[in-house]
Amino acid sequence: MRGPPMRELTLSKAVNEAIAEEMRRDPSIILMGEDVAEAGTPFKVLSGLVEEFGPERILDTPISEPGFTGIAVGAAMTGMRPIVDLMFGDFLFLVMDQLCNQAAKTHYMSGGKLSVPMVLRTNMGATRRSAAQHSQSLHALVAHIPGLKVAMPSSAYEAKGLLKSAIRDADPVVIFEDKLMYQDKAPVPEEEYLLPLGKAEILREGRDISFVATSSMRQVAEAAAARLAEDGVSAEIIDPRTIVPLDEETILASVRKTGRVIVIDEGHQSFGVTAEIAARIAEKAFYHLDAPVGRMGAMDVPIPFSPALEDLTVPTPERLVERAMASLRGEPVHGA
Amino acid sequence: MTLTDAPGAANAKNAERYLRLYRQMTKIRAFEDNANALYLSGKMPGLTHMYSGQEAVAVGICEALETRDKITSTHRGHGHCVAKGAAFKEMFCELLGKAEGYCRGKGGSMHIADQANGNLGANAIVGGSAGIATGAGLTAKRLGTGDVAVCFFGDGALGQGLLYEVMNMAALWSLPVIYACENNLYGEYTKVEEMAAGALTARAAAFGIETHTVDGQDVLAVNRLAESLVARARRGEGPFFVVLETYRYHGHHVGDINREYYRSKAEEAEWKSGRDPITNFGKWLVAEKIATAEELDGIGEAIRAEAEAAVEYALAAPYPGAEEVAMHIYAGSAHA
Amino acid sequence: MAHDVLMPQLGMAQDAGLIVAWHKGPGDPVAADDVLMEVETDKATMEVPAGRDGVLATIRAAAGEEVPVGNVIAVIAADAAEAERVAGEVAAASANDGDAPVEAGATSASPAPAAVDAIAVARTEGATAEAPRPTGASPSGNGTADIAAPAADKGAGPTGRILATPKARRLAEARGIDLAALVGSGAREPILYRAVADAPDPGEASIAAPVATPIAASSALEALAERSAFDALLAEADPAPTRAAALAAFLAGAWRGSRGADSLRIAVQTLGAPPLRLTDPDRVPLSRLGGDDAAAGDGAPDISLFDLTESRLASYRPAASGTSLTLLGDGTAFRLLLAFDERTLPLSEAAHLLDELARRIEDPIRQLL
Structure with a gap:
């Protein structure tokens, strides 16, 4: 699988590569969130994307998490494949209605006629001295809701392969990246690969x-x-x-x-x-x-x-x- | 009577369009009369909210749209669904939880969606679809489709923060979205003045959005405004915000019978007798010699017969099989 | 997996049903749709299908009985072999205590009447007389039960239920090993898988079952063995093992040579050194006896060895009824005292064992081969 010799990438760079590769492949992919363009997020995960894809596809949003999550749901229902960047996993509590009442249930409530192919990327993980509102790991909350898929990459390799699969998935997928691992390196193949959702x-x-x-x-x-x-x-x-x-x-x-x-x-x-x-x-x-x-x-x-x-x-x-x-x-x- | 098309505007070329407005409003009324009867007789499960009285809003706007344009609807959504082109049979089947319903019985009255006609679905969270409609606008702009999205919501949704977040972004990004605020004077069981401070239009005006207020009982006024705004939105001049002054004939939901504590019977009688959108538009059609009273009666009779036949059909239609309970949770897989 | 057939709920307010008739008997193959029995409720008599394919293993409520809803009234096995096993267990459990079989994990289902014993399916291979399964009070079989308190006292936990992991229980059931007997023989609770895997087959246990009137609680045999060849062998090993460990290896070799055994645990004691437990020391080179290769885990020893050769002691009479070997020295020869219980180690076997050991000490080549 991981043929030798292999370059090593940080998790942050692996995520960036996954998004860039997919955006080159599929023009319906857009990315939206707070400070995702020039700033490239506080963790600098997205640096360089706006230069390649422009502000029309890398959308800096106001600090309105429910708003841009809801817009992503509607865009996904009508032909786009949005990637939402939620700066901290703790902000999931802000977007619960849009994620759990709208995105998760639309396919089911419409009898399978509507779909929400969106990805919500966010993070998790404590010991960054960020205190109670920027350190939570809330993936169980989301996993409880039928209709959402939940990915938890454990290294740069998984981060890239799972994110690419998530972007191509027909359902809403929430990906939790551990913010303490953004600078951790792991071998990542040069050639393209996908990791299936649902395979341990x-x-x-x-x-x-x-x-x-x-x-x-x-x-x-x-x-x-x-x-x-x-x-x-x-x-x-x-x-x-x-x-x-x-x-x-x-x-x-x-x-x-x-x-x-x-x-x-x-x-x-x-x-x-x-x-x-x-x-x-x-x-x-x-x-x-x-x-x-x-x-x-x-x-x-x-x-x-x-x-x-x-x-x-x-x-x-x-x-x-x-x-x-x-x-x-x-x-x-x-x-x- | 305040119908606003100038005398003489009703020429032969427009006759069919006018009659269609009448037919569509009559269809909504007939649908709601039957739904109300079904509910009261215990044949319809769950809870439902009647649109009767507000027909000119849904029809005036949706007649300005094309099939490819998108709408999002509310818990009081049967009218929007009919106006956007849905058929009685599939709608009644949905209301009764039958397999042939638009959502295979999984959505019901409050989640009815009709993707083929551009109805992205009713929403049981007040204001919950504001993001979806705005997202549909984002898709239209990104893909350059020229489609327009209309977000129907009631005055009660003005209390939801999501609406302001997405209107802000729609304005920032010049999205082709029309926010249609149906002010039927009551949010659930409370007068709008008790819940909304300041002018309703001022909310959107604060974002620099062009706002309008229109008589929601005058189908011609609504339709003319909608035609203009839709055309401008297609040209990239959106978004727009419209307050449509209207009235709901029934209580908040079927079964909200004793409602004198929040509104008087005299007030209801005044709206029904003096400002009924169908009656008044019928009189105008007769006055303009587009149709005779007998012809209009005939239209009404035919539509009522069609509705009753659809109800009979839906009552006899089969429920979905038990195997469907775990279908449509995720795209492409029958099971969770 | 065997499937319990429960008294079905056939009416809204029904809390019991009367079995009118069985349409199938033990040993009959059944299909899911076959009528298994007729049940009468307050409403009517209804024919109840089997609900699954298989072989009816046992019936636990006879026609004419009224059984509460939810109680087990029959067991359908997957195939004939499982049916036999289930039926065998029924018969064994009934023979033991006259009680109805109770499955592991069974809750409060009231016991089915003993009358069903008669209709447990008969074995087809002819082995109809089932040996009683060991119960909690039975000795563990190799003469070591005495070193542990009786199982009844050890039945750990306030519930009296023996603590064992699900995996251990599953294996015990498959091998027919009685957990209470394991506890009785010193196994620690909760009983883990390994303890069950290491336990001897219940077949070996049956050797210990009393077949005749006990002769004596403790018999004794004595032998003499020239020790010079043994001492020379010991001196050549590098590193040299302790004499006691080497003797244990010879004892194990003699045991295996005279009676056979899969695995042997020997408890070794000497004066002036900590006690030692060895497993199969005869299968380890002498030079490695000091290492971990023959170290034994937990578990009761098959035999105890007491090396008193460098002491002034002249004799030892063990009070316990296990098997023990005491070595005494007089300079040029070992004196070997074997104490044993004839109920677990018959005299002829004990004699062969001791004789073989003495010969091996005198002529170590017998051991090395």
Whole structure:
């Protein structure tokens, strides 16, 4: 797949490339959001696009998130393929009606006659010292709404391949990029490639325990797996890549093999992605479990500003190693 | 009677156009009379909002549009749907949740959409379609189609921030959108003066949008204004904002019977007897010798018979199969 | 997967149904649309289809009985083989405690009457007399049950339910291993998959089942063995293992040579060194006995070895009824004392074992081959 030798790109550049390639291919694609043109967004993800595609296709909007999201819905329904840039994932709360009542339901409510082929790109991730309104990981909120697809790239490679698929998809897709990974590099092929929505990837094969890790939690899982390997424990890592649709089969197959699993996701733990995946495992692979399904999410607190506090709220490799060892020792976590 | 086409304007060339205005308004009234009866007799599920009394607005505007032009509609949307060219059978089927409905029974009264005729759908969120209509305008401008989008909304939607966000962008980007504010004097159960401060048109004027106010009971006045604005919007002179002064004959929804606490029966009687758009336009047609009273009666009879036949058809039509419940969530796949 | 047939809800206010007649019997193949039985409710008598294809494995409520809605009244298996297994379990469970079979995870369904025993499907292979499955109170089979408290006391948790992971339970069911017996033999709760996988087959357990009146709780045999050849062998190994570990390897070799075994765990004790547990030490080169290659995990030992050769001690009589070997030294020979329970290790086998061990010590080539 990833043939050697391969150049390395930052996640930020991979996103930029995906958009540029798709916009060259399809003139119906437009991009809109706050400071997306000359400014190229605060994270400089979109730098250079307006120079190539002009202000007619890279639209700087007023600070009106519901407004430009709604306009994107209408444009998508009538023949465009808009990419909406939502500067921070926290602003999802502002656009909920347009995203969840309009974009998500239009295809269904119209009996399949209308479609909303749009992409909403936004971000997630704490530990950037941005406090409670610029640090949330709200993908579970969106994943709860039928009609939306939700992608969570775990590196530059996934970011590019998933975004290109999302742009070509006939449904509204929300992509969460972890803003702490924008400068992280990963091998990205020169040649064009797409990663399908709804297909998980086994990032590391293992025997003793499975980690299902979304987005940047992949890095946590990889660090933990490396440490466990020193003790002879072999951990398998699954990156779901998209949580809607969710590649249940790959996850279940891994759990059936190892008998143990911990789900790691940066959303708040309660009522979130870890709960959903854990429940599906319990429903569909129960008789293969040799330990309770473990899960690690962000603490159920608003993200605090102080670095001393913020770092406590997210899963870490150390805590994951502890949880994995407890699982391997057969320590009953609950209900014993 | 304030019909505003100059005496003598009704020549033979225009006769068919005038009769069509009459027929379309009569169709809306007949549709609503039947829908009301269906609901009250317990044959129609859910909730519904009658358009009766406001026919001149929908017909006056939609008769100025071509099929390819787009409209967005509201929870009080049957009138817009009929005026944009929808057929009785598919509409009644939709209202009754039948498989042959425009949305295969998945939308119902509040979400009826008719893509083939450019109706992007009714919307059960007050003001919720403002973004969609504006997005349709953006598409028209980007693709250079010359299409126009009309956003129908009631005075109640003036309370929604989304409207101001998208009007701002429509003005910034000179989009071909006509914001049609149907002021029927009440937002749900409350007078407009109690909810909207200042002049209604001043809201749009603040964005530099050209505004108009017109008698929404005078189909000729509405139609003439609409013809002019649509033509100008096609030339890139949009957007426009129009307040159409009108009146809803029924309560907020079918079943809103005891409404004296917010409006008097005398007021209702005055609008119905003195300002009915169909009656007055009929008198004008007779006075202009375009049709005789008997001919108009004949038109009414034929349309009522057509509506009743459509109701009978819809009542007997099959519901969608259970397999459809999980269809149309995502494009191209039957299941979630 | 076997499918439970439940008493169906056939009327709005119905809370039980009377089984009028069964149209199929145990062992009959059924199709989903076949009429399985007739049920009478307050309204009428209705013919109830099987609902799925398979083989009717067992009927749990006889005609004439009134059964609450939702209770299991029959089990349809996927095929004949599964039907036999299900029926076998029914028979075994019934024989054990006279109670109706209760599935893992069964909730409050009231027990079906014992009368259904008679209509459990008969095995076609002729093995009609089912051996009772081991229950929580049975010994674990290799003479080590005494080292753990009785299972009844260990039935962990306030519910008395044995804690085991779903994967472990599934394997235990497939292998016919009784979890209570595992706990009784010292397995830690929650029981994990590995503990079940490592457990001996229940067939081995049946060897331990009392077939005759016990002769004695603890019998003893004694042997003498020249030790010079053994000592020379030990001195050549580099690094040299402890004598106790090497003796354990010889003991394992003798056990396997005289009685056979898949896997052997030996508990080793000496004076002045921490106790040691080894698995199959005879399969590891002597020079590596000190490493992890033969280290044993948890689990009860098959035999205990007590090396007292460098001490002033002259004798040892174990109180427990397991199998234990004590070595005493007088300079040129080892004195080997084997204590064993004839219920688990018959005299003839014990004698062969001890004799073989003594021969191997005197002539280590027997061990190395």
